[in-house]
Amino acid sequence: MTTDVFEPGIRAGRLAAGTYEAEFSDLHPPLDSHEALVAADRCYFCHDAPCMTACPTDIDIPLFIRQIATGTPDAAAKTILSQNILGGMCARVCPTETLCEEVCVREVAEGKPVLIGQLQRYATDHLQAQGKHPFVRAARTEKTVAIVGAGPAGLSCAHRLAMLGHDVVVLDARPKPGGLNEYGIATYKTTDGFAQAEVDWLMQIGGIVIRHGVALGRDVTLEGLQKDFDAVFLGMGLGGVNALDAPGADKQGVVDAVDFIADLRQADDLAQVPIGRDVVVIGGGMTAVDAAVQAKLLGALNVTLAYRRGRDRMNASRFEQDLAASQGVRIVTHVVPVAVHGNGAVREIEFEYVDDAMKGTGQMLRLPADQVFRAIGQTLEGDGLPALDGRKIRVDAAGRTSVSGVWAGGDCTGGGEDLTVTAVAQGRDAAMDIHKALVG
Amino acid sequence: MADLTSNFIGIKSPNPFWLASAPPTDKEYNVRRAYEAGWGGVVWKTLGMEGPPVVNVNGPRYGAIWGADRRLLGLNNIELITDRPLEVNLREMKAVKRDYPDRALIASIMVPCEEEAWRAILPHVEDTGADGIELNFGCPHGMAERGMGSAVGQVPEYIEMVTRWCKQYTRMPVIVKLTPNITNVIYPAAAAKRGGADAVSLINTINSITSVDLDAFSPEPMIDGKGTHGGYCGPAVKPIALNMVAEIARHADTRGIPISGIGGITTWRDAAEFMTLGAGNVQVCTAAMTYGFKIVQEMISGLSDYMDSKGMTSVDEVVGRAVPNVTDWNQLNLNYVAKAKIDQDLCISCGRCFAACEDTSHQAIAMSEDRTFTVIEEECVACNLCVNVCPVEDCITLEAMTPGQTDPRTGLVVDGDYANWTTHPNNPSATAAE
Numbered sequence: 001m002t003t004d005v006f007e008p009g010i011r012a013g014r015l016a017a018g019t020y021e022a023e024f025s026d027l028h029p030p031l032d033s034h035e036a037l038v039a040a041d042r043c044y045f046c047h048d049a050p051c052m053t054a055c056p057t058d059i060d061i062p063l064f065i066r067q068i069a070t071g072t073p074d075a076a077a078k079t080i081l082s083q084n085i086l087g088g089m090c091a092r093v094c095p096t097e098t099l100c101e102e103v104c105v106r107e108v109a110e111g112k113p114v115l116i117g118q119l120q121r122y123a124t125d126h127l128q129a130q131g132k133h134p135f136v137r138a139a140r141t142e143k144t145v146a147i148v149g150a151g152p153a154g155l156s157c158a159h160r161l162a163m164l165g166h167d168v169v170v171l172d173a174r175p176k177p178g179g180l181n182e183y184g185i186a187t188y189k190t191t192d193g194f195a196q197a198e199v200d201w202l203m204q205i206g207g208i209v210i211r212h213g214v215a216l217g218r219d220v221t222l223e224g225l226q227k228d229f230d231a232v233f234l235g236m237g238l239g240g241v242n243a244l245d246a247p248g249a250d251k252q253g254v255v256d257a258v259d260f261i262a263d264l265r266q267a268d269d270l271a272q273v274p275i276g277r278d279v280v281v282i283g284g285g286m287t288a289v290d291a292a293v294q295a296k297l298l299g300a301l302n303v304t305l306a307y308r309r310g311r312d313r314m315n316a317s318r319f320e321q322d323l324a325a326s327q328g329v330r331i332v333t334h335v336v337p338v339a340v341h342g343n344g345a346v347r348e349i350e351f352e353y354v355d356d357a358m359k360g361t362g363q364m365l366r367l368p369a370d371q372v373f374r375a376i377g378q379t380l381e382g383d384g385l386p387a388l389d390g391r392k393i394r395v396d397a398a399g400r401t402s403v404s405g406v407w408a409g410g411d412c413t414g415g416g417e418d419l420t421v422t423a424v425a426q427g428r429d430a431a432m433d434i435h436k437a438l439v440g
Numbered sequence: 441m442a443d444l445t446s447n448f449i450g451i452k453s454p455n456p457f458w459l460a461s462a463p464p465t466d467k468e469y470n471v472r473r474a475y476e477a478g479w480g481g482v483v484w485k486t487l488g489m490e491g492p493p494v495v496n497v498n499g500p501r502y503g504a505i506w507g508a509d510r511r512l513l514g515l516n517n518i519e520l521i522t523d524r525p526l527e528v529n530l531r532e533m534k535a536v537k538r539d540y541p542d543r544a545l546i547a548s549i550m551v552p553c554e555e556e557a558w559r560a561i562l563p564h565v566e567d568t569g570a571d572g573i574e575l576n577f578g579c580p581h582g583m584a585e586r587g588m589g590s591a592v593g594q595v596p597e598y599i600e601m602v603t604r605w606c607k608q609y610t611r612m613p614v615i616v617k618l619t620p621n622i623t624n625v626i627y628p629a630a631a632a633k634r635g636g637a638d639a640v641s642l643i644n645t646i647n648s649i650t651s652v653d654l655d656a657f658s659p660e661p662m663i664d665g666k667g668t669h670g671g672y673c674g675p676a677v678k679p680i681a682l683n684m685v686a687e688i689a690r691h692a693d694t695r696g697i698p699i700s701g702i703g704g705i706t707t708w709r710d711a712a713e714f715m716t717l718g719a720g721n722v723q724v725c726t727a728a729m730t731y732g733f734k735i736v737q738e739m740i741s742g743l744s745d746y747m748d749s750k751g752m753t754s755v756d757e758v759v760g761r762a763v764p765n766v767t768d769w770n771q772l773n774l775n776y777v778a779k780a781k782i783d784q785d786l787c788i789s790c791g792r793c794f795a796a797c798e799d800t801s802h803q804a805i806a807m808s809e810d811r812t813f814t815v816i817e818e819e820c821v822a823c824n825l826c827v828n829v830c831p832v833e834d835c836i837t838l839e840a841m842t843p844g845q846t847d848p849r850t851g852l853v854v855d856g857d858y859a860n861w862t863t864h865p866n867n868p869s870a871t872a873a874e
Contacts, residue, residue: 034510037508037509037510038508038509041508041509042508044790044792044831045792046789046790046791046792047790047791047792047794047795047807048791048807048811049791050789050811105788105789105790106788108788108789109788109832
């Protein structure tokens with residue numbers, strides 16, 4: 001431990017040089033081939049398997065695991081990718097503990113599920129490491145589709161449409177493709193530039209062009225896209241961040257967790273990323289956990305995750321909560337921020353304890369804080385969008401919006417659980433419906 | 441702790457666990473260490489006649505199949521008999537036997553099928569102090585091409601002839617090791633008995649090709665692009681060996697001849713099973729080659745605990761206990777009716793029973809929306825497949841119906857009396873029930 005960890009304020013280089021790489025290494029190191037065989041052998045090849053039902057992309061999990069067990073991981077990868085073209089990323093970031101692995105009969109029976117996520121990574125890595133792309137593009141249909149957002153929903157939709165022979169143009173406001181895969185996920189979940197490598201691999205299908213720096217509403221309009229293309233798919237995610245409603249919330253050092261996560265992902269040198277000594281993260285979802293854990297990994301001395309309800313109500317899975325706790329993050333529940341104190345820059349944040357009905361108790365908590373991360377939800381931004389359902393775009397089961405010829409999927413629509421894997425499923429399903437609409 | 445002392449055809453050993461004649465018993469260094477580890481006896485690697493010894497291949501000698509986590513399930517080998525000079529083996533055997541007088545030392549022998557060859561070697565072996573000899577009529581590879589090993593073991597007349605010579609030219613007990621590469625093990629076993637053998641040992645290894653290299657298109661193990669059949673052994677062969685041991689133990693022509701049981705014995709339980717089917721002792725090879733000599737400690741403690749739990753004080757009480765219950769199919773009670781039963785508390789809802797029964801059997805398991813699996817007694821024939829494919833022990837069991845109950849499948853009342861096929865009305869050659 002360097003003495004820098006005790007220095008107050010927001011500083012870079014709290015850890016000894018050379019230790020960052022280990023701190024941010026793969027959360028689950030990849031299985032080697034023998035480990036994969038042993039893990040695969042634990043699969044019972046269930047009839048009408050519960051894991052398949054639990055997978056938002058309906059991957060035939062028993063089949064791909066059997067393909068691994070019989071020494072054909074590339075065939076396993078094709079089984080996965082035919083349902084979920086971002087199966088490599090989903091293998092890394094899916095909360096499998098609340099999806100396939102939660103319902104694995106071995107989890108139910110013995111508390112130790114088959115390592116479905118890690119096996120999926122083994123198979124997809126095996127294929128992608130060879131640069132192989134197992135799908136072939138159909139003959140060109142001359143139909144064109146515009147996709148807004150190069151995140152999981154947009155990429156999934158784009159690949160499926162391109163595979164079916166359509167010409168796809170993907171528009172993205174950011175300089176790199178991938179959406180949250182590139183900007184919004186903790187570094188230790190997707191190491192070694194995997195998000196970009198996966199997009200490069202996906203693009204091998206051909207027929208997809210990505211234009212960066214193009215934002216809907218700023219550079220193009222929905223009407224314009226409808227005029228220029230045969231169909232439009234909206235998959236732009238959530239651009240806005242909910243504000244912190246407390247006096248002093250505008251003080252220096254109070255920032256959005258999503259920006260911190262994005263900056264961290266884009267940093268060439270983690271030692272140059274500044275972090276507070278006393279960090280408080282407000283929120284209870286995956287973003288909050290990703291920010292809190294990474295603050296700790298960067299060398300913050302005290303990291304507190306403050307959530308307004310009980311742990312059982314947190315959107316972050318129990319696994320994620322335990323991960324945070326194991327990294328030394330303190331989880332404080334039943335608190336709402338009431339004031340941010342400090343002279344220009346934040347020095348302390350004050351909370352009130354609340355009961356289960358969110359009613360104030362009058363009991364207060366003050367935490368030292370030189371950095372506060374807001375992770376209290378994101379919002380859809382933009383005008384001229386199709387009809388909303390609440391604060392998100394309303395879609396039917398096929399992804400159709402209120403506007404004819406316009407489909408949508410991913411976080412900008414309601415219904416999903418804001419997971420990469422549901423975005424992939426929605427993009428894929430919308431693509432199939434677009435295809436049907438275009439070619440009849 | 442139960443007394444595991446063994447007296448097999450007059451050969452005494454502190455326990456019934458011997459190492460079989462095989463690579464582990466090819467030299468003094470190994471055999472001394474085996475005795476130190478606790479093995480009750482050793483059958484020395486097969487001796488050949490005087491003169492230049494055989495040569496082995498210089499490539500792989502073993503092939504294998506594996507289960508999960510690379511657990512060795514079956515091994516095959518193409519190693520020949522000892523490739524060391526006869527005099528070296530004899531000298532070492534003598535030294536070992538001198539230092540371990542309480543352990544059994546058996547010499548395995550394979551020489552050409554000529555009286556003179558057997559007459560010549562036996563005095564040399566006797567001179568080592570060995571407790572007995574085992575005639576290797578089982579080796580299925582290499583030596584068989586030269587008219588020895590299983591080439592002899594497949595011709596009952598030769599077995600009888602050679603056994604007779606050995607009984608004539610030595611006072612040592614003679615064990616005849618049988619090959620399983622035959623149509624009916626009773627014929628060679630009966631021949632050994634007629635020739636005066638003191639015991640038979642079985643099984644030797646089974647002709648096999650473990651796998652094929654799908655790039656080189658060659659059997660494994662592959663030597664410079666080609667492979668040959670080898671002798672299969674290890675846990676995978678145990679069921680075949682158990683049956684052959686049981687057949688010899690119960691057949692009129694062979695009943696009573698002492699048996700040394702061999703074939704895939706890996707744990708004390710395997711050993712106990714062989715003994716209950718009539719083996720007076722057991723021989724082990726592949727398990728030792730897989731895990732080392734120390735496994736005998738588990739065999740000793742396991743058999744001892746088992747005997748204690750059964751109130752048995754001598755290994756002889758184990759031997760043959762299951763033989764009376766080995767019978768022919770036509771003696772099985774056709775009035776016995778059972779039904780599968782699924783313990784819902786143990787069921788993990790994997791649905792394997794359903795897939796197996798629905799796709800390949802009698803459509804006797806129902807699956808509900810919430811993945812509850814239940815037996816349809818109107819269809820269940822109690823075939824046991826669901827029990828066998830269920831990954832949870834004791835989750836599915838076969839429960840016998842009580843006489844007087846009506847079998848929902850047949851609509852017939854379960855009869856408490858015994859009745860077998862020989863008297864069944866559907867049997868064209870049924871004898872009238874008395």
